[in-house]
Amino acid sequence: MRARTANRLASAAIGLVSLMAVSGAGAAGLGEVYSRLAFEAADGNGDQTIDEAELVADTAAGFVALDDNGDRRLDRRELQEPDAALFARLDRNRDGSLSFAEVLANKLEIFERLDVSKDGTLSVDEVVAFDRQACTRLATAAKPAATRCSY
Numbered sequence: 001m002r003a004r005t006a007n008r009l010a011s012a013a014i015g016l017v018s019l020m021a022v023s024g025a026g027a028a029g030l031g032e033v034y035s036r037l038a039f040e041a042a043d044g045n046g047d048q049t050i051d052e053a054e055l056v057a058d059t060a061a062g063f064v065a066l067d068d069n070g071d072r073r074l075d076r077r078e079l080q081e082p083d084a085a086l087f088a089r090l091d092r093n094r095d096g097s098l099s100f101a102e103v104l105a106n107k108l109e110i111f112e113r114l115d116v117s118k119d120g121t122l123s124v125d126e127v128v129a130f131d132r133q134a135c136t137r138l139a140t141a142a143k144p145a146a147t148r149c150s151y
């Protein structure tokens with residue numbers, strides 16, 4: 001077993017990568033290095049790809065790590081003031097917090113979009129490319145974000 005505890009925050013990043021990026025809490029100034037660390041943490045069997053089961057496990061680990069009060073929901077405070085539009089999109093039942101199902105639904109959508117070859121796995125290059133795109137998109141959508149991403 002590798003030291004998954006030490007990588008817990010990195011793990012949370014890939015589990016909740018888009019939320020962390022917009023909140024500015026996770027990706028601040030670390031860019032690609034951060035993405036690669038997060039990928040490594042999520043790749044449970046170390047085969048250099050992330051499959052759906054690993055994504056689910058990693059999303060769960062990330063969710064638990066962020067859920068400070070243990071109520072199985074992520075509120076805005078726990079996410080350190082995430083982007084309002086993104087939060088609203090993820091909060092499908094509009095109750096002001098994110099359930100694990102809501103977070104996982106988003107991650108599975110991203111997974112499918114990234115898995116261009118439709119082989120059911122993601123490579124590190126696919127994940128890094130996605131993070132870079134998300135970073136660029138945020139930088140143009142909201143100027144202050146430009147200072148948070150280092151791609």
Ligand SMILES: [Ca+2]
Binds near residue numbers: 043044046048050054
């Ligand atoms: Ca794997």
Ligand SMILES: [Ca+2]
Binds near residue numbers: 068069
């Ligand atoms: Ca909570």
Ligand SMILES: [Ca+2]
Binds near residue numbers: 090092097
């Ligand atoms: Ca909700």
